[in-house]
Amino acid sequence: MPETPDVGTGTQAAAGCVSAVGVVGDRGALQGGRETPLVYIANTAAALTSEAASRLEKWELQSVSRLLLSRERIKHCCLSRISREKNVGVYHSLSHSSSHYGGLQTCGSVWHCPVCAARVAERRRELLTRAMAAATDLGGHPLLVSYTFSHKRSDTLSGSLGAFLDAQRAMVGNRPYKRLMAKYGIIGTVKALEVTWGRSNGWHPHAHVIMFAPAEIDPAALEEGLYRAWGPAADRRGLTMTRERGVKVQSTFGKVADYVAKWGHAPARRLWGAEDELTKSHSKRAHRDDQAGSGYSPFDLLRWLNDTGESQAAALFRDYAMTFKGRRQLTWSLGLAALLGVAADAEKSDEEVATELADDAVLLATLTPGEWRAVRFANQRGQLLEVARSGDVLALRAFVAELVVRVAPVIGYAV
Ligand SMILES: [Zn+2]
Numbered sequence: 001m002p003e004t005p006d007v008g009t010g011t012q013a014a015a016g017c018v019s020a021v022g023v024v025g026d027r028g029a030l031q032g033g034r035e036t037p038l039v040y041i042a043n044t045a046a047a048l049t050s051e052a053a054s055r056l057e058k059w060e061l062q063s064v065s066r067l068l069l070s071r072e073r074i075k076h077c078c079l080s081r082i083s084r085e086k087n088v089g090v091y092h093s094l095s096h097s098s099s100h101y102g103g104l105q106t107c108g109s110v111w112h113c114p115v116c117a118a119r120v121a122e123r124r125r126e127l128l129t130r131a132m133a134a135a136t137d138l139g140g141h142p143l144l145v146s147y148t149f150s151h152k153r154s155d156t157l158s159g160s161l162g163a164f165l166d167a168q169r170a171m172v173g174n175r176p177y178k179r180l181m182a183k184y185g186i187i188g189t190v191k192a193l194e195v196t197w198g199r200s201n202g203w204h205p206h207a208h209v210i211m212f213a214p215a216e217i218d219p220a221a222l223e224e225g226l227y228r229a230w231g232p233a234a235d236r237r238g239l240t241m242t243r244e245r246g247v248k249v250q251s252t253f254g255k256v257a258d259y260v261a262k263w264g265h266a267p268a269r270r271l272w273g274a275e276d277e278l279t280k281s282h283s284k285r286a287h288r289d290d291q292a293g294s295g296y297s298p299f300d301l302l303r304w305l306n307d308t309g310e311s312q313a314a315a316l317f318r319d320y321a322m323t324f325k326g327r328r329q330l331t332w333s334l335g336l337a338a339l340l341g342v343a344a345d346a347e348k349s350d351e352e353v354a355t356e357l358a359d360d361a362v363l364l365a366t367l368t369p370g371e372w373r374a375v376r377f378a379n380q381r382g383q384l385l386e387v388a389r390s391g392d393v394l395a396l397r398a399f400v401a402e403l404v405v406r407v408a409p410v411i412g413y414a415v
Pocket residue numbers: 074077078106107108109113115116117
């Protein structure tokens with residue numbers, strides 16, 4: 001029997017009690033304006049906490065990304081089973097108060113997939129926190145260095161990202177940089193690659209680097225030295241910058257710890273969403289106003305598209321997705337992870353991390369193929385995991401049973 005066609009996400013019709021499921025509004029626009037009747041599924045959850053709303057939103061945004069990237073691995077991520085012989089498992093971790101699926105294909109893309117990105121970020125955050133603690137135990141001082149350059153709206157992403165990464169590689173190989181690292185006895189670095197898009201200045205690829213120093217050092221002197229290394233390397237690749245914005249060093253432990261704690265977290269939920277009962281035109285205006293200054297993260301582009309259906313957001317996300325596909329998000333300098341005792345975890349690929357279960361994860365339930373088809377059809381993958389977070393098997397079983405009863409007549413077969 002063919003798989004039930006996947007459906008897009010719906011909008012919250014009433015806070016916490018009913019969710020609309022089906023291809024609606026924005027998704028209709030994405031799919032050439034085709035309208036599909038709504039199917040209403042009772043949502044057993046009470047009012048959502050902001051954390052729960054954020055967890056649920058990543059499933060919604062994954063559906064948007066999947067529609068845009070239909071030839072990429074995200075197409076099957078957390079949707080298709082690994083094999084016909086293997087059923088979907090629902091796992092619960094007491095120590096992490098979290099729940100996950102097993103037996104499903106996983107794309108592992110931190111760039112394409114909000115679900116995998118959140119999972120990988122959670123593990124990488126734990127790893128960076130352990131590295132920070134280990135460095136501090138050794139008497140080290142972490143610093144946060146940010147590298148950027150001036151950019152304009154007409155710059156292409158592939159062009160500016162290529163030049164930026166080339167310039168970064170050239171900088172760490174050049175003499176001024178090596179002398180600086182030797183002068184301060186820098187132990188090593190971890191670099192995170194990021195990108196935002198702004199209406200005024202277009203794509204903004206940049207890097208944040210956690211630098212481990214053996215002792216407290218003068219941040220202004222380090223910043224000046226780094227600028228002298230970064231400026232010429234960037235200039236040779238056609239990138240321009242100002243002294244104020246090209247490189248920035250933050251030296252307090254709190255600033256670095258704060259960066260690590262927030263790293264990979266979805267930004268605060270949008271203010272312009274359908275849940276705010278704004279009209280479409282109001283929503284579009286809010287997007288233009290609210291994001292004008294700070295820029296859109298890639299997943300903000302999915303939110304923008306989800307809210308308004310505007311084709312510009314789709315084109316921007318596709319451009320970003322193809323340009324960043326396969327790139328490393330986090331790069332450890334040679335030997336640093338081993339020195340800090342985290343090499344085994346630092347060497348794991350994003351895909352490995354995305355599929356890894358917590359050590360104490362227990363199997364709460366196994367779903368039959370029919371049950372999983374119902375979960376997929378009703379677009380309740382995230383909601384099911386919210387129920388499973390409590391570890392309450394009976395509640396989970398009741399949720400699935402109710403879903404099956406409500407969906408079976410709609411999809412036209414017995415489950
Ligand atoms: Zn994924």
